[in-house]
Amino acid sequence: MAKRKFTITTALPYANGPLHIGHMAGVFIPSDIFVRYLRLRGDDVVFIGGTDEHGVPVTISAKNEGVSPQDVVDKYHNIIKTSLKDFGISLDVFSRTTSPVHKEFASDFFKELDDQNEFIVQETEQYYDEENNQFLADRYITGTCPHCSNENAYGDQCEKCGTSLSATDLINPASALSGNKPVLKKTKHWFLALDKYEPWLKEWILKDHKDWKANVYGQCRSWLESGLHPRAVTRDLSWGIPVPVEGGEGKVLYVWFDAPLGYMSASKELFDKKEGNWEDYWKKQDNESDNSRLVHFIGKDNIVFHCIIFPSMLKAQGDYILPENVPGMEFMNLEGDKFSTSRNWAVWLHEFIEDFPDKSDVMRYVICANMPETKDSDFSWKDFQNKNNSELVATLGNFVNRTLVLTHKYYDGIVPEKGELTDFDKEIIAEMQELPKECSSSLEKYKFKDAQNAMMKMARLGDKYLSHTEPWKMIKTDEERVKTIMNIALQISASLSSLMAPFLPLASARLADMLNISVMKWEDEIREDLVVAGHRINKAELLFKKIEDAEIQAQLDKLADKKKENELKSVKAAPVKDETTFDNFTKMDIRVGTIVSAEKVKKTKKLLKIELDTGIDKRTVVSGIAEFFKPEDIIGQQVSVLVNLAPREIKGIESQGMILMAEDKDGSLSFVAPNKEVSAGSEIA
Numbered sequence: 215m216a217k218r219k220f221t222i223t224t225a226l227p228y229a230n231g232p233l234h235i236g237h238m239a240g241v242f243i244p245s246d247i248f249v250r251y252l253r254l255r256g257d258d259v260v261f262i263g264g265t266d267e268h269g270v271p272v273t274i275s276a277k278n279e280g281v282s283p284q285d286v287v288d289k290y291h292n293i294i295k296t297s298l299k300d301f302g303i304s305l306d307v308f309s310r311t312t313s314p315v316h317k318e319f320a321s322d323f324f325k326e327l328d329d330q331n332e333f334i335v336q337e338t339e340q341y342y343d344e345e346n347n348q349f350l351a352d353r354y355i356t357g358t359c360p361h362c363s364n365e366n367a368y369g370d371q372c373e374k375c376g377t378s379l380s381a382t383d384l385i386n387p388a389s390a391l392s393g394n395k396p397v398l399k400k401t402k403h404w405f406l407a408l409d410k411y412e413p414w415l416k417e418w419i420l421k422d423h424k425d426w427k428a429n430v431y432g433q434c435r436s437w438l439e440s441g442l443h444p445r446a447v448t449r450d451l452s453w454g455i456p457v458p459v460e461g462g463e464g465k466v467l468y469v470w471f472d473a474p475l476g477y478m479s480a481s482k483e484l485f486d487k488k489e490g491n492w493e494d495y496w497k498k499q500d501n502e503s504d505n506s507r508l509v510h511f512i513g514k515d516n517i518v519f520h521c522i523i524f525p526s527m528l529k530a531q532g533d534y535i536l537p538e539n540v541p542g543m544e545f546m547n548l549e550g551d552k553f554s555t556s557r558n559w560a561v562w563l564h565e566f567i568e569d570f571p572d573k574s575d576v577m578r579y580v581i582c583a584n585m586p587e588t589k590d591s592d593f594s595w596k597d598f599q600n601k602n603n604s605e606l607v608a609t610l611g612n613f614v615n616r617t618l619v620l621t622h623k624y625y626d627g628i629v630p631e632k633g634e635l636t637d638f639d640k641e642i643i644a645e646m647q648e649l650p651k652e653c654s655s656s657l658e659k660y661k662f663k664d665a666q667n668a669m670m671k672m673a674r675l676g677d678k679y680l681s682h683t684e685p686w687k688m689i690k691t692d693e694e695r696v697k698t699i700m701n702i703a704l705q706i707s708a709s710l711s712s713l714m715a716p717f718l719p720l721a722s723a724r725l726a727d728m729l730n731i732s733v734m735k736w737e738d739e740i741r742e743d744l745v746v747a748g749h750r751i752n753k754a755e756l757l758f759k760k761i762e763d764a765e766i767q768a769q770l771d772k773l774a775d776k777k778k779e780n781e782l783k784s785v786k787a788a789p790v791k792d793e794t795t796f797d798n799f800t801k802m803d804i805r806v807g808t809i810v811s812a813e814k815v816k817k818t819k820k821l822l823k824i825e826l827d828t829g830i831d832k833r834t835v836v837s838g839i840a841e842f843f844k845p846e847d848i849i850g851q852q853v854s855v856l857v858n859l860a861p862r863e864i865k866g867i868e869s870q871g872m873i874l875m876a877e878d879k880d881g882s883l884s885f886v887a888p889n890k891e892v893s894a895g896s897e898i899a
Contacts, residue, residue, distance in 0.1 A: 234560035240513035264309035269469030297563035309480035316479035341396035349450035357384030405444035544586035618754035630697035708744035812845035829895015
């Protein structure tokens, strides 16, 4: 196969928290599978990642944690880097946008576009917090979403309905700093004229890249058909890369402008430490065939930035290659609910490794099997257990273990000579040779689920072959035939070791070690003599181990605790009612009463008819507490009752007062009563 050159990037996660498996499904697992495949082919690949360390999410985390933004990004950069390493993500470089190299690169890029008059400088109105004397970034403004009425929407997006917003769209906007209503105030900013590049983008995307994934192509088309507008590339913030031109004092580069340039600055850092030139992977070459193929791996929330805005920046500069593909993923949910950092509804990578230190390959496998390639998908712990036990243990692991154990049992670990082939043998070998091609074809089209399924077909093929030929029975009657069977089973195992490498890198390496071979290049897999007769294999070990019910229940219990905690947090105290006066309050006559009898009101679910001894009389009160208390359980209960409330007929019963109740955050009711028994009729003052 001809050697190709690739530049592969992973979306830079904000360094304001750890990673969860949703990040892995959207970006890191598909990119790592693709890169490992390219390397097996012998292609020239640079695999780039890092953390996005500027922007409002970082400053919000710093404020919440009571530390500096630099403290926050230092902490989470290291956590994220460790988590990716634990999951076998084979990045060539993992950089950060607070590095000196990046700051210099982003500043120079901005100045270059400014010198070329690519920016529009104009005044706009932006929300300002008068108490804190600062302009507010969109994430520092909350209010009611005009689309779904969520009262906790941000100035850039409603996390409940997912709609992108402008801060001025919010109903009843409030500053997240002071809680006050912000005011609009004029400020100067630099804008990239995206409308200038709209005709070119329509040609480049809508005509030249119809092969992009439907979700990516569709979102781009929607934006382009709606019309593009100039977009600000600067913000009024103190945390970020200072605007490096006159008049930019007190302003920083907008994070969406700053972050994607981190791909190039990270490449520059990489080649400062190794042979070669980073520009060979990013800039146009004299011979177009020598250009690197740029592929961005992102989630769907980054499609516009990587398909429209970043390419416009590169086009404006003029020297850089443009992305060949942007295989954006949809979102993965968790047990039917969206991942949420703020609600702690997530499976965090570092916590997963603590609970399952030897199961990173299993999580990679399950994520790939459920990868949200064309629509949102779902992760569940029961499915995680089932895929491990039924597929990795019972099929793949079982086939490999039987093959290697029998080879040691019958031939002392020496690969036997293959004899005359039956028609069934030839059928199995032909299929074995086709499956790598099927896997490769799917990977070239960014169809990762199909590719992994082709790998599992190889395992099922081996399992089918052994089950059909039954060498453990055949050994008693035809030893020569068993040699052929075991040779073919070992060829399938060797092919598996290479096919597994992009998906299950740790298990692949262990299988290759057991077979006493190195993981082979992809083109080698079409051979049928991957392990030759006379070759000695190593001791067999289990590739995968069963996951017990108790381990899964512990994870489900953890999620149940999170859900309960979130439900309690989501229930807020009722707002304060309109102001009243002391005189109005003193008009209320509230007494201690004792419940004498109680019964349900017929044909209702909520109402109880209660007879009370108020100390001044016996009276009837109808109260809506039947869903919380049984009539027989409240006899003798002392309560607080408003005795001078005007009588009211409820369901044909005259109610002469109101019993005071306290409603907790979870909606449960409690009687407002003295903490020790007092005389009925005692006044509450």
